[in-house]
Amino acid sequence: MDFSVYLHYWPKLLSGFGNTLFCWATGALLGIALGFALALLRRTGFAPLLWLLRGVIEVVRGTPFLIQLYLLYDGGPAIGLKLGAMQAGILALGIYGSAYFTEIFRAGFAAVPRGQVEAAESLGFSRLDILRRVRLPAMLIAIVPALTNMIIILSKETVVLSVIAVPELMYQMQSMAAETFAALETIIAMAVLYWLMVEAAARLGRAAELRVTAYLRVA
Amino acid sequence: MSGQPVVEMRGVTKRFGQNEVLRGIDLTVNRSDVVCLIGPSGSGKSTLLRCINFLESYDGGEVRIDGRLIGYRDEATRRPMPGRDLQAMRESIGMVFQQFNLWPHMTALDNVAEALIRVRGLPRATAADRARAMLAREGLTDKEAAYPARLSGGQQQRVAIARSLAMEPKLMLFDEPTSALDPELVGEVLQVMRGLAAEGMTMIVVTHEMGFAARVATRVAFLDQGRIAAEGTPRAVLHDSEEPRVRQFLQTYHERNDF
Numbered sequence: 404m405d406f407s408v409y410l411h412y413w414p415k416l417l418s419g420f421g422n423t424l425f426c427w428a429t430g431a432l433l434g435i436a437l438g439f440a441l442a443l444l445r446r447t448g449f450a451p452l453l454w455l456l457r458g459v460i461e462v463v464r465g466t467p468f469l470i471q472l473y474l475l476y477d478g479g480p481a482i483g484l485k486l487g488a489m490q491a492g493i494l495a496l497g498i499y500g501s502a503y504f505t506e507i508f509r510a511g512f513a514a515v516p517r518g519q520v521e522a523a524e525s526l527g528f529s530r531l532d533i534l535r536r537v538r539l540p541a542m543l544i545a546i547v548p549a550l551t552n553m554i555i556i557l558s559k560e561t562v563v564l565s566v567i568a569v570p571e572l573m574y575q576m577q578s579m580a581a582e583t584f585a586a587l588e589t590i591i592a593m594a595v596l597y598w599l600m601v602e603a604a605a606r607l608g609r610a611a612e613l614r615v616t617a618y619l620r621v622a
Numbered sequence: 623m624s625g626q627p628v629v630e631m632r633g634v635t636k637r638f639g640q641n642e643v644l645r646g647i648d649l650t651v652n653r654s655d656v657v658c659l660i661g662p663s664g665s666g667k668s669t670l671l672r673c674i675n676f677l678e679s680y681d682g683g684e685v686r687i688d689g690r691l692i693g694y695r696d697e698a699t700r701r702p703m704p705g706r707d708l709q710a711m712r713e714s715i716g717m718v719f720q721q722f723n724l725w726p727h728m729t730a731l732d733n734v735a736e737a738l739i740r741v742r743g744l745p746r747a748t749a750a751d752r753a754r755a756m757l758a759r760e761g762l763t764d765k766e767a768a769y770p771a772r773l774s775g776g777q778q779q780r781v782a783i784a785r786s787l788a789m790e791p792k793l794m795l796f797d798e799p800t801s802a803l804d805p806e807l808v809g810e811v812l813q814v815m816r817g818l819a820a821e822g823m824t825m826i827v828v829t830h831e832m833g834f835a836a837r838v839a840t841r842v843a844f845l846d847q848g849r850i851a852a853e854g855t856p857r858a859v860l861h862d863s864e865e866p867r868v869r870q871f872l873q874t875y876h877e878r879n880d881f
Contacts, residue, residue, distance in 0.1 A: 516723075518719055518721050518723035519723055519725055519726075521677055521717075521719070521723060522717075522719065522723035522724070522725070522782075522785075523725075523737075524677060524712065525675055525677060525712055525715070525716070525717035525786075525795075526712065526713070526716075526737040526741060526785070526786070526789060527709040527710065527711075527712040527713035527737070527741045527789075528709070528737065528740055528741060529705070529706075529709060529740075529741075530705065532740045532741075536725075536736065536740060537725060540725070540727040541725075541726075541727070615727075618726060618727050618728075618769040618771065619726070619769075619771050
């Protein structure tokens with residue numbers, strides 16, 4: 404073991420880590436936004452739209468992320484979608500995540516107690532206000548653990564972006580391993596960094612959970 | 623608009639699949655009437671009440687609030703009325719539910735202030751002042767900052783009543799407001815409702831509290847299998863009715879309270 408390789412490679416490690424964080428965060432946000440939008444569209448109950456959305460979601464959930472990434476990055480230009488590696492990576496993460504996030508939101512909408520919505524309806528609330536002030540707060544209690552889970556899963560999918568040469572952590576570490584033959588040191592550094600990232604996300608998730616359920620505990 | 627009934631139902635029908643829940647309801651409620659709807663479970667009382675603010679759509683007939691059809695643009699085509707119009711009509715119809723249906727993530731004060739802010743568009747501070755006054759009326763000043771989970775059932779129901787009254791409705795609907803309460807908490811809610819009736823509020827109350835119906839109602843309607851089987855003054859329905867279904871229904875109450 405020769406940990407001195409880190410002395411030379413830490414700028415690469417750091418920039419890789421930064422890029423991983425960036426791709427993860429923007430990909431997750433995009434996935435949540437898309438997933439929420441899809442869940443709202445599905446609530447319109449317009450049958451052809453429902454079939455279409457269900458089909459898209461099944462395809463995205465039924466194929467490996469690696470293949471989706473290649474399809475988007477290599478196949479995109481064929482339909483006029485020319486993206487840089489990082490753009491393609493983030494978009495792919497967002498699309499991949501949205502298929503799962505939308506199911507979480509769908510379950511969340513189903514978990515909102517009907518009476519809370521009826522109370523708002525009977526007072527003359529608009530649908531938008533019911534969504535913002537009643538449905539969302541009520542569903543958050545139910546879905547924060549599942550959201551946290553999916554965000555963590557996405558963090559690990561970011562390693563796949565290395566195959567299209569997004570300079571994220573995996574990519575930088577592979578080049579370090581190739582140049583130094585310090586394979587074990589590389590893997591240890593990666594494991595520690597990813598674990599730190601996931602642990603931080605899990606803690607944030609727990610804090611969010613405590614926060615959205617606070618009203619159940621305060622005196 | 624004196625002389626105009628607040629609620630007018632004519633030939634209202636409603637079915638859930640094969641099940642005909644309402645089979646032609648005619649009911650007129652005038653200003654300051656307190657109408658109690660009684661009857662066996664499954665007779666359609668709650669459904670009838672929920673048709674009045676269109677929480678439940680009705681299939682046939684018409685429901686008018688201050689002369690205006692609710693839920694549909696017109697009787698002929700029965701196209702749904704625009705959401706904004708329905709919202710505007712609901713603003714003036716308060717509703718109190720069996721399960722209170724307070725929003726658990728808001729304090730008692732916020733529960734009352736929310737509709738004033740979102741629906742009436744009042745500034746936050748003005749809404750909070752009005753909400754505070756509404757809670758004070760019910761003796762709940764010390765519960766302003768409490769979340770519903772920390773309130774007793776009776777307190778929750780009184781907050782829910784305050785939430786509706788803050789909108790200054792011209793009509794209040796009560797859907798079994800005391801049925802989910804422990805017996806010792808029923809009194810405080812009925813007292814609030816009695817006070818409202820005394821102030822001249824127009825009220826329609828689905829209830830199993832025969833004492834309340836006997837003492838507070840101006841009229842009682844007995845529902846059975848989706849029809850109004852008897853209607854009249856409390857005395858006429860609860861004491862003097864010859865209708866066998868009414869007598870049989872009331873018999874269960876006499877037996878239960880006979881110990």
